[in-house]
Amino acid sequence: MNNIHHFNDLLDDKDILSLADDKAPFLQDWRGNYSGDAEAVLFPRSTAQVSAIMRRANEQGLTIVPQGGNTGLVGGGIPDTSGKAFVLSLSRMNKVRSFSEANRSMVVESGCILQELHKLAEEHDLYFPLNLAAKGSCTIGGNLATNAGGVNVVRYGNTRDLCLGIEVVMADGRVMDLLTPLRKDNTGYDLKQLFIGSEGTLGIITAASMKLFSLPKARATALAGIPNIATGVELLGKLQAASGEQVEAFEIMPDTLLNVIFKQFPEIPRPLDPIPEFMILMEIASSDEKDGREDETGRVPIIETLEGFLAEAFEAEMISDATLARNETQRQQLWDIREHAPESTKRESNPVNTDISVTRADLQTFYDSAVAEVRKVCPVTRVCSYGHLGDGNLHFNLIEKEGGDPDWLDKKEPLKAAIYRALASLNGSISAEHGIGVMKFEQLKQVKDPVALSLMSNIKHLLDPKGILNPGKVID
Numbered sequence: 001m002n003n004i005h006h007f008n009d010l011l012d013d014k015d016i017l018s019l020a021d022d023k024a025p026f027l028q029d030w031r032g033n034y035s036g037d038a039e040a041v042l043f044p045r046s047t048a049q050v051s052a053i054m055r056r057a058n059e060q061g062l063t064i065v066p067q068g069g070n071t072g073l074v075g076g077g078i079p080d081t082s083g084k085a086f087v088l089s090l091s092r093m094n095k096v097r098s099f100s101e102a103n104r105s106m107v108v109e110s111g112c113i114l115q116e117l118h119k120l121a122e123e124h125d126l127y128f129p130l131n132l133a134a135k136g137s138c139t140i141g142g143n144l145a146t147n148a149g150g151v152n153v154v155r156y157g158n159t160r161d162l163c164l165g166i167e168v169v170m171a172d173g174r175v176m177d178l179l180t181p182l183r184k185d186n187t188g189y190d191l192k193q194l195f196i197g198s199e200g201t202l203g204i205i206t207a208a209s210m211k212l213f214s215l216p217k218a219r220a221t222a223l224a225g226i227p228n229i230a231t232g233v234e235l236l237g238k239l240q241a242a243s244g245e246q247v248e249a250f251e252i253m254p255d256t257l258l259n260v261i262f263k264q265f266p267e268i269p270r271p272l273d274p275i276p277e278f279m280i281l282m283e284i285a286s287s288d289e290k291d292g293r294e295d296e297t298g299r300v301p302i303i304e305t306l307e308g309f310l311a312e313a314f315e316a317e318m319i320s321d322a323t324l325a326r327n328e329t330q331r332q333q334l335w336d337i338r339e340h341a342p343e344s345t346k347r348e349s350n351p352v353n354t355d356i357s358v359t360r361a362d363l364q365t366f367y368d369s370a371v372a373e374v375r376k377v378c379p380v381t382r383v384c385s386y387g388h389l390g391d392g393n394l395h396f397n398l399i400e401k402e403g404g405d406p407d408w409l410d411k412k413e414p415l416k417a418a419i420y421r422a423l424a425s426l427n428g429s430i431s432a433e434h435g436i437g438v439m440k441f442e443q444l445k446q447v448k449d450p451v452a453l454s455l456m457s458n459i460k461h462l463l464d465p466k467g468i469l470n471p472g473k474v475i476d
């Protein structure tokens with residue numbers, strides 16, 4: 001039976017999409033791994049409307065799948081194929097409610113696009129440091145719901161660490177106002193943390209109060225060739241100390257990945273030739289303008305710091321080659337390489353994707369053991385393991401051999417299992433930053449502590465007893 005009439009009196013006609021072509025972009029994920037169906041896509045414009053929708057959905061037992069920018073990589077924002085669910089897109093709730101330079105915080109609605117928040121902060125000479133390649137499409141609500149990581153975690157932490165408060169609409173329509181921008185508030189349990197990272201299964205985040213930082217005024221960015229991951233980890237520790245904890249990003253990319261990026265995007269310049277076994281993209285940043293200003297001899301202090309560091313690393317034979325960005329255009333060219341990693345592997349193949357984390361100290365061991373396990377299954381697969389070395393987080397992805405592998409699709413699951421075998425022995429995480437969604441729904445049950453799983457299930461039941469919020473994701 002059609003249920004759309006339950007929402008017709010709550011939203012304008014233009015805020016309900018029910019035609020197949022209109023709904024289509026909201027029913028498939030970015031990688032094309034997950035697709036589903038929904039009776040309609042709903043676009044509330046206020047917390048009151050979200051509340052009314054949830055109250056009605058709860059009364060009628062209708063499934064609601066929250067969605068932000070639909071850039072999630074684990075199928076969390078995609079409904080099942082029954083066609084009975086309603087996608088609740090927060091994308092039209094994108095107002096800035098308040099901005100405080102004095103408190104260094106902003107209160108924004110959950111549909112605000114991350115990149116827009118970067119611009120907003122910069123207009124006030126401040127900085128919102130959450131940064132990921134999907135920044136032009138992902139929303140702050142989605143970032144909170146997935147506790148997104150990205151490239152600046154090594155200095156500023158995950159989205160969770162950047163959040164002061166949230167406003168949440170519960171499954172039964174009640175609004176919980178935890179939007180306080182207070183920096184200290186020990187009045188009982190920190191309930192916002194339950195909803196951050198809950199992937200739309202416990203409540204709808206409608207607004208958030210986020211921290212701001214000093215705007216970096218000087219940056220130094222370099223790409224360096226290293227022989228192995230362990231050297232990268234050692235370099236990071238040294239750079240963190242040498243720069244006074246100014247390391248904002250420390251990303252690793254192997255030669256296999258770089259070859260794919262340069263093949264798929266030939267317009268991107270190759271900064272190091274020949275391509276070393278691994279490359280580190282490192283960036284340090286300072287909010288002190290003087291660090292970026294040329295002195296009378298033409299030297300720029302922050303560039304000097306990184307240049308000196310690289311020279312010492314070269315002397316110590318830790319790096320084989322390096323290039324340093326001398327201006328913003330060159331910096332962007334280096335970042336372009338890293339930011340094209342997800343798209344280029346997607347174009348090249350139908351990759352095996354993972355998002356693992358181990359301690360930084362265990363990264364090399366994990367890598368060696370995962371490569372060995374993978375080779376037992378398929379000796380010719382290409383290992384494109386890249387990611388946020390500073391956070392012990394690798395997207396240990398695999399693509400088929402050059403020219404294609406006719407049995408590739410059959411090999412994908414055994415290859416994934418091989419990677420997770422290596423991870424299990426190191427007590428690593430199966431999801432460092434992308435979440436569980438549908439992709440890791442079954443796997444979570446096998447790896448999570450049983451007491452924790454049972455508590456998660458109790459919490460889900462308490463907050464959403466009818467199971468109307470994003471069923472089939474994260475936890476039963």
Ligand SMILES: Cc1cc2nc3c(=O)[nH]c(=O)nc-3n(C[C@H](O)[C@H](O)[C@H](O)COP(=O)(O)OP(=O)(O)OC[C@H]3O[C@@H](n4cnc5c(N)ncnc54)[C@H](O)[C@@H]3O)c2cc1C
Binds near residue numbers: 065090110137148205
């Ligand atoms: C090219 C590319 C690069 C990426 N790089 C990174 C990276 O470096 N680090 C990283 O962590 N992720 C990365 N991602 C994944 C993705 O961008 C993040 O997970 C992002 O936080 C999702 O935001 P979104 O608005 O697109 O959410 P969606 O994809 O729309 O939703 C994600 C999940 O959150 C839920 N949800 C969304 N909005 C709300 C809300 N307001 N209230 C409650 N639940 C909600 C959904 O139901 C779903 O379960 C990348 C993705 C792409 C495509």
